[in-house]
Structures are given as C-alpha cells and as structure tokens.
Amino acid sequence: MGYYCPAGTRHPHEYPCPPGTWSNALGSQTVSSCWLCPSGYFCNSSGLIQPTGICAPGFYCAGGAKTAMPDDGVTGNRCPARYYCPQGCTSPLLCPDGTHSNTTGAAECSDCPTGWLCLEGEELQLCPEGHYCLGGTVEDILPCPPGTYSPKAGQSQVEQCLLCSAGINFKNPDSNISTGVGGPCPVGHYCPEGTSLSLPCPLGTFSNSLYVTKKSGCTVCPAGQFCGSVGLSRPSGPCREGFYCPAGASSSTGSDSEGGLCPQAHFCPTGSAVPVPCPAGTYTNLTGQIKCSPCHAGYYCPESTSKYTLYPCPPGFYCPDGTKHATQFPCPRGYYNPEPMTHSLDSCLPCPPGHYCEKERLSSVSGKCKAGWFCVSAAWNAQPFDLDNYTNANCLCPASSTGGRCQEGFYCPSGTSEPQPCPPGAFCNATGLPLPSGPCSPGYYCKREATSSRPIDGITGNICPPGTYCDEGSSAPQPCPAGTFSSAAGLVSKDKCQPCRAGYYCATVGLQAPTAPCREGYWCPPGQTDDLALPCLVGHYCPPGSPVPIFCPTGTYQDKLKQANCTICESGKLQLS
Incomplete structure (x- = not known):
C-alpha cells in the first residue's frame, strides 16, 4: 500500500505514490492508481496509505494538496478577502451577511462594523443616506423616521437622524436623502420612476443591489443555479444533481429552461451549468447520472462514451479497467497479443523461442531469429545480445535474457531457439555460425562441440590414436582391420594401416602391433x-x-605336415631334395 509496481519493478518500494496522493490498495500497477489527496486534506510525503492531516485554518485544500497551507492556486490557496476558511476547508466560504473579512487567510469572519453594510460576497458599504443601520444586514437598514433626515452615510443609530428644518423641501423617496416617507429600492426588487411600492425581480432573476430602477437591472440567475421565486436577493440554490441548469433557470431541475435531465455519456454533479462529458476511460449508458463508471476491462472508452462495447481492445494491446484509448497499453517489445478484448499485461505472450518481436503493440511475431543467433524467449531483436554464456534454457543468467550470438562449438540456423552443438564429425571454430565450419580434418576425430578441425583436448575430439585411422569428417576413430596394425597416431585412411609383418599374425582389429609370431608348424x-x-x-x-x-636341409627329411623341425636320415638311406 502506498506504492505501485509497473512491469519490471525490482522491489515493492521502488515506485512510491508521489506527494499529494495516497493509496491503501494492494496490487497497484500505475501511478494513476494513486488517489489524489481528498479535498480538505493534505498529503505531504510519498508512499502514504492515508492523508497526512486536515487543511490548516485560513487555507483551503481543493484536492491533491501537498501541504496544510497550499499556495499554488491549483491544489489550494490562502483564503481570499471576503471569504473565510475554517480547518479542513475544501473551498473558500463567503462571509455571511452581517460579517466581513478584509484580509486574506481568515479562518473566521469578523462582525460588521457599526454604520456599515456587510452583504455576502460584496465589499463593505456605508449605511445609505437617509437611513441608519443597527447591524450589517439588509434587514438592519432602517429609514429615518418621518420628520427626520440624514444627509450623511454610515449612520448607526436613530438619534443620528436630524430633525427636518422648517421650510426646506427634502427629496424623497429615491434620492440621496430620505425623510422616512420613502427609501432606497430594496434588494430583490426594482423601482421604475414614480414607483410607490417596489416590484419584485421575476422568476429566474435576483438582485443584491439597492436602487435598481428597471426590471432589466435584475441579474439573470447564473448557470448552474436556479432562482425559484420572485423578489430574491440571491439565487435559491445550486441545480439539483443529475440535472443541469442554464442561466435564468427557475427550477432546480432546469426543466423550465433549456436545461433538464443529464443525458447519456454525461454526468451532472450538483450545480451543473451544462452536462459534463464522461472523461476518457469512463462511460454511462444511463441518464441523470452524477458520475460516470470506469470503462470495463477488455474495452476502451473515449470521451463521451455511452456504450463501451463499441470499443473493443485491439490485438497487440490490453485494456484494464478505465482504459482511455485503444493504444494506451501496448504489449511491450518482446511480446505480442493476437487476441482482441484482453485486459491485463498477462495477455501479452512472450515471443516464442526462435522468433523475435521487435516493437510494441504487435499482434504477431516479427519473424525468425537471424542465422548465427538464437532467441530463447521474449526476444525483441533478430540478433539478441543479452546472453553470451548459454548452458541450457532452464539456467539463464540473467533470468530475463532473451538470447545471444551463437558460441564457438555451436551453430544456429535461422529460427534457432538455443545453440545447436556442432555435430560429430564437424567443427565450429567461430561465433555467430549459421552452419558448421566444415568436416573434421583427416587424422583427427571430432566428437561434439568441436571448435577446431584438429581438436586435441580429448573432450571435443583428438588426434586419431595408434591402431586406428580417421577419414575426413570422422566422429570417432575407426580400428585398423584384422590383419593390419598401426603404431603411429594420426592415420588419415584405412590404407595407411600396415599389413601384419611376415611371420606374424594380427588376429583382431585396432592393433598397435602384431598379435604374436606365427606358431611353430x-x-x-x-x-x-x-x-x-x-x-x-x-x-x-x-x-x-x-x-x-x-x-629340410640335405641329410634330413620331413614326411609330415605342421612340423617345426626336420628328421635326420637313417644310415644307409639317402634323402633327395
């Protein structure tokens, strides 16, 4: 809580909600999930799970305030003159009739000074000539009694009215001096020339001024408010929630003017002058609403949407609740999404092994991994470069690796998902090979993953040992056949095996020397x-x-087979050769 975690976040406190916001929700993904500090409160640090406190007296906090005494004019400000702001104030409050504030930063209004009028929302004005004012409200304006007058403004007691002088004619009732017979035209009324009684301002209008002489001098009720009776000195109140009231409305629902029920795709909070279009990311298919609903996941809602099903999320993107436009949440590079109307990042599929997805917002893979490179998963480049020591797909370092250049001892055709070991009988002596470099040299054998045509490490291959021969491209030594032998290493063909020497025999294959001398006989x-x-x-x-x-030599003979010696001839016999 108090934080949000976009894709790729490394730890839970990496992205705190900024000052002026807070969040007590888990699983937030974007900064827009952090809520603005509510009106009347302030949030003065990052990572908050609740507002810091209440707005200070003499200031107002309109929403998103970062301090108890904001002064930026956006999230709040010092209370202006003619207004007061108690602790926790959300907007400046006009000093009511009979009170005033002539300085900024007032937490409460002062009583109206004697001899003055203090009307809500207006500057202080002196009690009019011909009158005295016991207090600061309109009801406190009293005319000088008959037979008296007052040529001076700002009187606060009846005793300050002067007795009329004999023989002097004072003007009345609409002049600057009153004898008490007439008086100024009161607020909420107008008085044409020669009027004996004031006329009330009609429905849809009001007047908070004295001395209004024409009906046209009555002020049209401002938009967002209504004036529901005659003779008003101020509007009756704000337009009713769910409705809107143009200027001159005499009904709280605006039905008597060009206003009325809030239409679809709009909302009308209390005091609406016109229907407010549902902002992007919200919708409403109902009339008379005071707020719009978040757009459903899998769809996006442009401004003024009444039917979210007209805007399905396109392939290559995902749309969580409250999505504002079709391309707001693209699948990141290395991923693609072939399906419409998906609603979370999990809907974006990692680019499959052997392929790459080179940019955001893809609905299909970009193509196969380039020959000489391999793409493990979620690759965004045909020649990935973030993995240069591949062992197997279950052991990647770092774990987010997408692929790399083919290593020595391996080759990678186009669309390779992992390096292919150089096959037996061949060698791969460079990085980035699309095919093996060639066959193993004659006289040598290459087992697997050989990096030289003449390996000698004994692991990937070696020189052909005595008793064997290795043709070009050999994967293992071939034994010299029976009847032959070889005491030398590196024979390049079977023809290089020596025939068994005369007088000896070679009974088995792969001999480094004859088996033994031929047996006697x-x-x-x-x-x-x-x-x-x-x-x-x-x-x-x-x-x-x-x-x-x-x-057999002379003097000997042998009349049998398989003999190792000859027999000496007996006396008297002759052996002819």
Whole structure:
C-alpha cells in the first residue's frame, strides 16, 4: 500500500505514490492508481496509505494538496478577502451577511462594523443616506423616521437622524436623502420612476443591489443555479444533481429552461451549468447520472462514451479497467497479443523461442531469429545480445535474457531457439555460425562441440590414436582391420594401416602391433590374421615366426605336415631334395 509496481519493478518500494496522493490498495500497477489527496486534506510525503492531516485554518485544500497551507492556486490557496476558511476547508466560504473579512487567510469572519453594510460576497458599504443601520444586514437598514433626515452615510443609530428644518423641501423617496416617507429600492426588487411600492425581480432573476430602477437591472440567475421565486436577493440554490441548469433557470431541475435531465455519456454533479462529458476511460449508458463508471476491462472508452462495447481492445494491446484509448497499453517489445478484448499485461505472450518481436503493440511475431543467433524467449531483436554464456534454457543468467550470438562449438540456423552443438564429425571454430565450419580434418576425430578441425583436448575430439585411422569428417576413430596394425597416431585412411609383418599374425582389429609370431608348424605371410591357417608342408619345417615354409636341409627329411623341425636320415638311406 502506498506504492505501485509497473512491469519490471525490482522491489515493492521502488515506485512510491508521489506527494499529494495516497493509496491503501494492494496490487497497484500505475501511478494513476494513486488517489489524489481528498479535498480538505493534505498529503505531504510519498508512499502514504492515508492523508497526512486536515487543511490548516485560513487555507483551503481543493484536492491533491501537498501541504496544510497550499499556495499554488491549483491544489489550494490562502483564503481570499471576503471569504473565510475554517480547518479542513475544501473551498473558500463567503462571509455571511452581517460579517466581513478584509484580509486574506481568515479562518473566521469578523462582525460588521457599526454604520456599515456587510452583504455576502460584496465589499463593505456605508449605511445609505437617509437611513441608519443597527447591524450589517439588509434587514438592519432602517429609514429615518418621518420628520427626520440624514444627509450623511454610515449612520448607526436613530438619534443620528436630524430633525427636518422648517421650510426646506427634502427629496424623497429615491434620492440621496430620505425623510422616512420613502427609501432606497430594496434588494430583490426594482423601482421604475414614480414607483410607490417596489416590484419584485421575476422568476429566474435576483438582485443584491439597492436602487435598481428597471426590471432589466435584475441579474439573470447564473448557470448552474436556479432562482425559484420572485423578489430574491440571491439565487435559491445550486441545480439539483443529475440535472443541469442554464442561466435564468427557475427550477432546480432546469426543466423550465433549456436545461433538464443529464443525458447519456454525461454526468451532472450538483450545480451543473451544462452536462459534463464522461472523461476518457469512463462511460454511462444511463441518464441523470452524477458520475460516470470506469470503462470495463477488455474495452476502451473515449470521451463521451455511452456504450463501451463499441470499443473493443485491439490485438497487440490490453485494456484494464478505465482504459482511455485503444493504444494506451501496448504489449511491450518482446511480446505480442493476437487476441482482441484482453485486459491485463498477462495477455501479452512472450515471443516464442526462435522468433523475435521487435516493437510494441504487435499482434504477431516479427519473424525468425537471424542465422548465427538464437532467441530463447521474449526476444525483441533478430540478433539478441543479452546472453553470451548459454548452458541450457532452464539456467539463464540473467533470468530475463532473451538470447545471444551463437558460441564457438555451436551453430544456429535461422529460427534457432538455443545453440545447436556442432555435430560429430564437424567443427565450429567461430561465433555467430549459421552452419558448421566444415568436416573434421583427416587424422583427427571430432566428437561434439568441436571448435577446431584438429581438436586435441580429448573432450571435443583428438588426434586419431595408434591402431586406428580417421577419414575426413570422422566422429570417432575407426580400428585398423584384422590383419593390419598401426603404431603411429594420426592415420588419415584405412590404407595407411600396415599389413601384419611376415611371420606374424594380427588376429583382431585396432592393433598397435602384431598379435604374436606365427606358431611353430605353421607359416604366416604378410597380412595374416590366424596363426593356424597355413600348416607347414611335407619336406619343410616351420619354426615359430616363419614367414614361409623352409626346405629340410640335405641329410634330413620331413614326411609330415605342421612340423617345426626336420628328421635326420637313417644310415644307409639317402634323402633327395
């Protein structure tokens, strides 16, 4: 309470209601939710939940006052002369008949001085010649008795009237000196030449002056008031609430003149001279209203609205209660609203992932995020720049981030919602890539998120290890096939794997050296995968690691297969080779 929180507010006391306003409501969103300090009170600080106090005596507070003694003439002022302002005054009050105030800042009126007339709203005036005044009101004006006169104004006692001198003719009754036979034409009346009795001012008029000589000298009742009887010295009162009274009205409802019942789309508080149009943000579809109702949420109401349903809130905007015009509350950039007649900021949808909404008041997204950039959510730029260390959509820092430039090791095609890891077999060596930079170099493998064509970190890839080969674009090392081996790293193709050496065999894939020498009784040519595949021939012998069968030397023989040695010939026998 005492504060309001627009979109993006960081803490509850960031936006206090300003001086001259207050609020005891929760959930306020705009400064317009803060209420003006009511008439007769003042609000001298920010963040108030109730008015500070009552307006000081001698001053009036018209509404929105920031001090107990306002002097700006808008929210209040010092009480002017001829008026008085008691404590808590909302507007200056005229000193009533019989009292006066000739200074500013009066909290109460003083009694009228003797010999003077003090009429409401008028300057002090001396008691007229030919009269004496016991008090300060019109009723206190008494003519000098018959046989007396008074050529001097300002008399306060009958004893001040002088006896008429013999043989002197004094003018009467409408002259400056009275013998008591006539007198000044009283207030509320007019007296043409030769009048013996005063004539009352007619309906719709009044007169607060003496000596009025014509009916036209009676004042027309001012607009907003009525004069409901003849002979009035002041208007009967203000026009009745719910009605309006043009000048000259003789009825409190203005029905006898061009006034009358307040029409639709207008309101008429007490004392209305003309119907007041419902201000923007309000409406009324009824007649005779003293105030207009707030416009319904989902709609807006221009000035003088009688039917709010004619003004649905357009897409791209939202309209809370009291919205004044169609574009008053646009959806902020980064958001859009495809629906009409919505009534809160929550109706504005964040721009979906992979897209951006570049300005306010959008009813659809502006387009896809530009290639080389990614748009997480609520992006307002095709190339967002507020996030440069993306991990995943559930962990954004700051949490309000909308996207950023694609990082090394990633690529972002048009419409990307989050960076795409560089795929296995490829590398991404720069920021802002729409596609991978190219395939992994021969002799190397790229697992994922590689930033170099020849990675060596062991995480995103590495040089091809011994026993394997890596073609261009490899995502993992390929083992040298059985019958081959490689003791060197960085082989660029299968052809670079060495055939197994003669006399040895390579039984499995991915060998860095031959499995073992060929078994005795067998021989292994280059590229052999099995040590028992080729048995030693008759007439030959095959010791371990034989690359070919060896002929038995002279004097020896071998009549069996799979032998590692030859047998010496017996005496008397000859072995022919």
